[in-house]
Structures are given as C-alpha cells and as structure tokens.
Amino acid sequence: MGIAERVTSGDIRAVARLIRDIDDKVPGAREVLKDLYPSTGRAYVVGITGAPGVGKSTLVDQMLTHLRKAGKTVGVLAVDPTSPFSGGAILGDRVRMQRHSMDEGVFIRSMATRGYFGGLTQSTRSAIDVLDAMGKDYVIVETVGVGQDEIDIVQSAHTTIIILIPGMGDDIQALKAGILEVGDIFVINKADREGADRTVNDIRLMIEMDEKRYRNGWKPPILTAQAVFDIGTKEILDEIEKHRKYLTSSPVRQSRVEYEKARNDLAEMIKDKIVHEVLEDIIHSGEFEELLQLIVERKIDPYTACDTIVSTRLRSGSK
C-alpha cells in the first residue's frame, strides 16, 4: 500500500511519519500531499489562538471530551515556539490532553515553529490536510497567538477562536489591530477572575466599532469560560456549530469562503516555496552571507541586492 493510501485508511504511523517528513521538507512528502489532496476538504478546521497561558490546551482537552462523546473524531495540531537561540523547542501542549492519548479517535501532534523562513505556516497547513485526509471530522489547530504566522494559520481555519483572560488590559489594545481582527468567536477564559466583565466589555466595544466587517451576518459572540472546570465548553462548541451553519447556509457564502481559503493557501504556498528555494539556496551557497557583508560595508544597497537575487533566481526558473 502506498503512503497516501495508508494515510486515508487512518494508519497512525503513516500519518505521523508523513507529518514529520513535511516538517523536515523531505521531497517525497510533497508528492504524497498531491495524492492526498482529493481526499481533503471534509474536516471542519477550528483554529484556537491566544497568548501563552490563557488556557488554550486546557480548552482543547475539554472540547475533545465533548466532541468524542458526540461520536466525532478529532485531530489536534499543537504549535509551540522554537527557541530563536538554540533552534530547539519544548512541546508541552500534550500534557493537558493526556487523558485522550489512548483514544483511537483522537490524534494529537505537536509542532514547533522552526524559525521564521516560512516553515511553520506551510507545514502546519499541510498537516491539516493530512489529518483531514485521514478522516478526522474535526481538526483543531492550537497556536501561540503572538505573530503573523499564527494569523496566517487561523485564516486557513473555518472557525477561529481567540482566547483572552481578564486583566490583560493594555495587551488588548496592542492586539487590537492584529490577531483580534480574525476572531470568529471570543472566549474570556478564567472568567472567575476579577475583571472578566471589563474584558468582555472591551472586546464588545471593539467588535461594535468594527460594525462594517460584521454586516454580512456574523457578529463574533463573546463567551466566558473556566476551561479547567469544563465551564463554558459546551457553549463554545454550540457557537462553533452556529458559525459552521452560518458559513454553509448560503451557497454563495460557502463558495466565497472556500475561494478565500484557497486564495490564502495558494499565496502562502507560493511564498513558502520561493522563500525555501531562493532564500535557503543562497544561504547554503554562501551568497547570502557575501551580500550581507557588502551591505554592511555599504558597498551595495539592499534594494539592488534583493532585485539582483530575485531576478536572476526566478528568471533561471526554480526547480
């Protein structure tokens, strides 16, 4: 049996190995992804993001319990940051989801962000496809919501949940123009803490000021939760279901969603491939370092350096 067939039949080892090969950019993995593509598009993808420690993994753990009770199978991708200094990472999201590790209907995979040359976004996106193709009803992607990469990932989700906690105060202000804009559902976790009402109000104000964006019929709900005690999980899942119905209720809207998703995915994929092939290539060949040296010595300007690299690389045709 080929790898693609093993994946679609739900073979855990094949799935695990394929995700690793995708992450390591093993050339064969791309071919398998091509074969798998016709089997994708069935899973419902939920993105969960928020600052470190707000309770993302704990909420995912509770959601798993509810979804499994409802007979749904779930794949989880838990993304943790790579250390910018050593390149290593500690992937600790599984700790909160331990009790599901023996459940055959749940597949949990940790992934590291691996630097900033576009690695994370593309491998996570491909890993979503793999879990989709293996037949999971839901794929939940959990990311640390601190950067552009994370926004990109949640944009390839059908429903994006932003988790906040009371007392973030000015952090919310700072986040306003970033990750908060992509939320379909807001959850104020640890809602027993002081200031929960204020946080709810802050978010409500933010959403209401942005009314134009929500005119098409989906105004993000703001829910409170205490994920540790499983308070609010059911309501969150209900809202996901409502959002799903909203997306699928009109054929026009659904095709626009699919179109936007495809547009985003393809653009990211092209960027990733170019970055990978041009940037990594010149880094390996030492050309990158040479140019940097020239720029630092002010013998060349970075604009010219960039134009030269890009035009010669792209004209000669990438492999």
Add this chain to the structure above:
Amino acid sequence: MVAKPGLDGHDRGARIIARTYRDAGFEVVYSGLHQTPEEVVQAAIQEDVDMIGLSSLAGAHMYLFPRVVELLKEKGADDIVVCGGGIFPEEDIPKLKEAGIKEIFTPGTPLREVVKWVEENVKPRSS
C-alpha cells in the same frame, strides 16, 4: 520525547532534561506526569519521535521501562531509542540494558554528557 511513567510525581529532573535538550537544539515533546507505558508509546508514535527518555524516581522502573520497550516492539516501532534517567539500584542497571534500554543516566551525570550521548548514538530516522 521526555516522559514520566508511573505514579512518581517528581518531574523537576525531567523538566531540566527537556530544557537542556531544547537548549542543545532539539525539539522535545514533554508528555507530563503519571503516564502508563501504553500512553507513552502511543504519544511517541503519534509524535514520531527518535527517542524516548523515561524518568523514574519511584522504584517501579523494572516494570515500567521494559514494558515501554516491549510495547514499542509490539507496535513495530522499536526503531525508537529508549533511555532512562533517575535513581536506580546499581544491580538493576545491567538488567534494564538487557531489557532494551539503551542507556541509563543516574544523578550526578553532567547535562553535557546526556546531550552528547544522544548526539552520538541517536540518528534521526529517515523515511
């Protein structure tokens, strides 16, 4: 993957080991406390790791460690290297190695050596 099988709740050591490997450039999955050998193996397979580091300070290593090796074999995943760390009676160490635990690290081992051993003895598996 760094795992703590059994009922032992002391994971300071395991966390230090995880952090040490991170600083040496490894991606480390930390699976948390109170894992059964079955859970450890299932997680290792889902994560497709190269190596499992088991930590035990509570005396049940003679059951837990060999059981992990055995389950990996059952699942056809015995290419994953298993090592152990913790406090063990001297005479248990050869028995553990015989049971398929590749290396045993005891208190006082410099962190540098723990990393070096992995760099020299664990090759990333190819597809």
